[in-house]
Amino acid sequence: MADLTRLTAAQTAEAIASGETSAVDVAQAHLDRIDAIDEKVHAFLHVDTEGALAAARAVDAKRAKGEELGPLAGVPLALKDIFTTEGVPTTVGSKILDGWIPPYDATLTRRLKEAGVVILGKTNMDEFAMGSSTENSAFGPTGNPWDLTRIPGGSGGGSSAALASFQAPLAIGTDTGGSIRQPAAVTGTVGVKPTYGAVSRYGMVAFSSSLDQGGPCARTVLDAALLHEAIAGHDPLDSTSVDAPVPAVVEAARNGDVRGLRVGVVKEFGGEGYQDGVMTRFHESVELLRELGAEIVEVSCPSFTYALAAYYLIAPSECSSNLARFDAMRYGLRVGDDGTHSAEEVTALTREAGFGAEVKRRIMLGTYALSSGYYDAYYGSAQKVRTLITRDFERAFGDVDVLVSPTTPTTAFPIGERADDPMAMYLADLCTIPSNLAGNAAMSLPCGLAPEDGLPVGLQIIAPALADDRLYRVGAAVESAFIARWGHPLLEEAPTL
């Protein structure tokens, strides 16, 4: 058997189901791989060796009894450390949750376990998912497998790096402003932000409740679809969860086709601030879509100009409230509990010591934006912009079936380059944020390497809410056309670690 870590999730599941290999062997191969290279990459915050092997053994036992296995049974997965896992630490990349072992599984965690997915461990992330580089993790940065001195994107850099370095064929991310798609783009992997409400948020530590959305990360479009199907679906524990059938994403991924499809190119994405090589690959992708039979239409979404500003009011506002619960009273870090401080002082000391600079910055921004007398000007206006952006999308989707854009304006930047410049960091999410504000579905998939730096570029596809299957139909067509053109998947060109 070839190197088990190079297989796709679909291939892995098939090999286990057919008895070609065992789930334990697959899990062990990935644990060995993690052991061998993760010191360099730092994709994982916690590796659950025992849990992974136990889950793998259970899959093998099930197969031995002749029971039917699900489409992802035995496939290893790297779980972003923002989902609660019963009995396994969950840090959200923060010191504030030091020592907390969740007493419950997130709905997503439970669904993965029920599907027989083998959770290898918890991946690194920007603290509370606030960031675009994973440099805001309290536990140190993660390296981009294409160049370990560069960022793997964020906030889900641990998940994207785990995929790109073949430490796991599947990963879970969460996307509040681009935290699945931007890491996918800069690591040459596939990431999908499903329609808001498609994947339960129960047990996903909240950053910005109205924007947060969990989703699949993988190395192929089909793998992402298989994972999407496993984690999506209505959850009575999440009131904002969509109560509708999950779109047929796997079927779409198996039947890539863009013939007759109307594809919109958003005029407002591009120009100043966009790297030449990124735009080159993007234009090539649009050309490819045309060659494959799609009709290309230019559309305008004028309100997108204000998306970043609105986002940086709404997300901090919600986070200032969501993160209030970290007060040292019930769980996690507690500082100053020496009998000389009041409860109020212990809370203040703990939050001072436990939160990083970016988290504090956003809590302060949000607290200010929600303050009496400022609410209308800030939070209120931002919500109006959000409505305008949603209308821009609606108008555009009246004309076209999907929209395309570069996922991110630049390729992976060096670690440390934007660490002291929050505004520069925020710009990384320029193209991804509108979809979070509107709650629709979007995917990033690799569309080549930028000529000037040889680093991956992502193509973003956006579909209307609840039409997630379109992403996979278009994505699969583009993916197979590119692989045919390149002669191999893009990740084959990544350096060996």
Place this chain on the structure above:
Amino acid sequence: MTVTDDLVSYEDALASYDPVMGLEVHVELGTRTKMFCGCSTELGAEPNSQVCPTCLGLPGSLPVVNAVGVESAIKIGLALNCEIAQWCRFARKNYFYPDMPKNFQTSQYDEPIAFNGYLDVALEDGEVFRVEIERAHMEEDTGKSTHIGGATGRIHGASHSLLDYNRAGIPLIEIVTKPIEGAGERAPEVARAYVAELRELIRALGVSEARMEMGQMRCDVNLSLRPHGTEKFGTRSETKNVNSLRSVERAARFEIQRHAAVLSGGGTIIQETRHFHEEDGSTTSGRIKEEAEDYRYFPEPDLVPVAPSREWVEELRATLPELPRVRRERLREEWGISDHEMQSVLNAGAIDLIVATVDAGAPADQARKWWMGELARRSNEDGVELAALPITPAQVARVCALVAEGKLNDKLARQVIEGVLAGEGDPDQVVDKRGLAVVSDEGALGAAVDEAIAGNPGIADKIRDGKVAAAGALVGAVMKATRGQADAARVRELILERLGVQG
């Protein structure tokens, strides 16, 4: 700093000033589970035994709205003659306190479920006063802090505090009045009557037991004074957690006297929260609100809007019980009693007991006689509520029936009631065990009568001579001989019959 408040007499206060009140009442709903999770709401459980990730505010947890809570809120709104929102949202009220697991309270802000209503309340003399309702909204209760080591049980001076989150997340409905103006000297009475009426209403709706002593219903009394003839409201004080009807009245009265003293002395009222003291009916300064607290309300993004369909609202409206005040008026007429008597029945908490006794077959006057007489006396003596006495309306009705059938007389009936209260069983069992039945065997009774006539020839002669009034002595003798178990009226009849005299 200890401040001793000066007071002016109530009459003097009212001579110069006009009180304006606002009442905020929190009602804990009697739902089986909490407002946003499936935890039990049962009282008296081990601390922190009725908690889950959601009501503990654990990272990642999310709320789900309790549909029964929403239904109860709508019922309350309808009973208070409110409009019911077509569409409304929950909002987060942000502030830090250790007994609040998320450090925000899920509440409602500018979109309450019910608004613009009124409640007509009857005062002692039957006068009806209309209290306008601003809004009723849904929210969740906090946990409970117990401060250890301080002298007063307050946080000041405590060495540590214990937190119990069993109460965290229990559904609350907050009912806020519009400013109550024009009540004048009757303001404290109106406050009391309003809270009493609201309590009756909540109970009649079946949405909460509204037991104030259990904290299931809590009242904040906001009060300000303005000089007669002026329109502008004065600065208010907010007296928190006034938890009995009597206290509501006393708190309002105290604040009127205190405000008047401050204002007439040329001082200004500080906007502050005040604590009420049951012992002497006074209030003392709590925390001063130097600036309005900024709760940074915003719509709760973890919950979807509540949009009760008009059909549902109308269905609920159709299920509303008769309003307590209307019902009381109907019963008063049916029972043929005065406003004042009805007020006594209400104050004794006897209305439902009497109704149930009547439903079990007793005549209304008899039912009322027992509950307001013998049983009220016992409840007073034992210091328990009438409803808590170990006797049921059905048992009282049975006693009434036995009297009507002539099997018991009043004196015996009291003994039966006593037996039931003492746990000796149902009325019939007590009658059997104690051998209390009226002697109605004509033969036995006749013998006793003959014996009495024979033993008192002088009296018998007087009766034969027409002194019918003397029969009482012979009746007494018969009653004594039968140890009170004879029907006195029948005994009298027999005596007169035997002596050939017309009664």
